[in-house]
Amino acid sequence: VKPTLGPLPRFVGIESMTRDRPPELLDDAATIARRIIQIADPTADVGAMMIRHALWRMHETCGDGSATMATIAQALVQQATKAIAAGAHPALLCKGIERGVAQASADLRAGAVRPMSGRRSRELLAALARSVCHDAELRDVLVEIVDILGADGAIHVVNNDARRVDREYIEGAMWDSPWLTTGFATDAAQSIARISDAAVILLDGKLDSAVNVLEGLKRLYDLGHRNVLIIAGDLSDEAKTVLVQAKLSGVMRILPVKAPGFDAKRAVALQDLAALTGARILFGDAAAFASLAPEDVGSVRRAWATARQFGIIGGKRDPVALRNGIASVRRKIDDTLKLDEIAELRLRLGRLCGGLVIVRVGGATSKIQESRRDEAVRLSRTLQMAAGRGYVAGGGAALFKIAQTLL
Structure with a gap:
């Protein structure tokens, strides 16, 4: 997954399990890891599957950052192995890592860029979309949608009979x-x-x-x-x-x-x-x-x-019931770890806030359409999280910037 780190598109070819289908060209670390079913060493396979699951959860929750996560995980394992071999206590190492994670998370939140509204907000979302998605048509449509609906809108991605990407704004709730x-x-x-x-x-x-x-x-x-x-x-x-x-x-x-x-x-x-x-x-x-x-x-x-x-x-x-319902759904989204429940909660939040759009994604072939649809789901999640909570520079640049606070 390392070649995908950074803003420039670098693809990894994955051979299809059925020889009659062409290989996949992927630039997303989580999807690449998802295609790995097993590695030869049974002992190493246990850890590899744990990292594979963690990368996919990062992808589903945030939409981006999986390659950086894999790089950090590898560095932690390598350095921790050296420290334990030199006599360090594993429990103390774990405690130190947890303290470092808490400090780094606080610094990253403090330095996050939060799009507000207006033309500047759309420019920031467009810049973020360019670093995550290389499909210009899909990117422009989803930036427009998130700019209009904000972080709480419900985006429903479906297949389109045509090759283009269409959107339909639904008034009210559905x-x-x-x-x-x-x-x-x-x-x-x-x-x-x-x-x-x-x-x-x-x-x-x-x-x-x-x-x-x-x-x-x-x-x-x-x-x-x-x-x-x-x-x-x-x-x-x-x-x-x-x-x-x-x-x-x-x-x-x-x-x-x-x-x-x-x-x-x-x-x-x-x-x-x-x-x-x-x-x-x-x-x-x-x-x-x-x-x-x-x-x-x-x-x-x-x-x-x-x-x-x-x-x-x-x-x-009912203003009171509506306000309490929206607050309750937002709390549940923050507290829930199950990805299916988060998706359902986001749909509920979109209904309560009155924002719903259907994105119809097409493609020249069924494989391209499937890939574009997955990309649309990923990008919509990333843009909405950025609109609601802000974002930082990718490729490890933000972590490098705050490294001094961890020393």
Whole structure:
């Protein structure tokens, strides 16, 4: 991985396991280490796999710095081995290393460059992107996105049918959860349902009883609501019939969608929806819907749903719940070590802060497209961390600058 250290692109060729595919040309230390499955010496292989895992965690968490990390790790092992051979106590060495890490981390944070806003911020992000990514098209798109959304925006990278890189800014918040029935589509050609100025009902359970559903709709009608977005765990056939009849009669416009996730994840998603819409979560089945109170009802300016996703725009936000939710998610991101959880938390933060963009990445071949998509994920993470926490010079230059404090 050493050849990749520094800002200039130096590639390492990795032969594919299947001979019918061309070799990979990689300039990222963590990905190179990831391609190493095993080394010949069984004893050395244990340490090599530990370093391999550490480099990948550095890559997933920060997006950059893996080559510097590998170089420092090698130097620490070499010097520690000499010191132990000369009679130094391993525990005292470990304690000294930990103290040095704490001091170096504090000095690096103090010297970090933090992009603020405006033209200077975009220039700093562009300079950082040039040192991390050599794909100009991808780089320019992601710099623009992070400059607009900031550190808390949600960036969702998907494949593009075309060869270019496209971006789509999504207003409001979106979840990967479908409508509960196709009978409420307002645009059959595009297979999408839209509703405006709607009341919002959040139900943790299933709308199962037609009598209770009818009673709940009557309560909403008496409260003056003619457009209703119902987010529920599920919908029975008889409840579906009642909702369809209400729509066909023209009395009310209803959009039923499935509550995102399951169990604990569903509870979290409903809490976020409650903060964004001002609604209160109803627990149980349709009986809870039948006995709803005025304070249980939230509102949104617009909502939409398809067979795969739904979104809301302009909800009646609960300021206290929203502020507490954002603070809670940020704390969890700082405290969580699991990479999958960090990615989910960042999506939650983007929904709560109202910033979401879909980046569609294409390529001339499937291999190039896959490589560009991985690069987009890595660069977006790096730029967002730089926008939120700042960045320092790479290639070990920042560590060299603070070396005097460690002597």
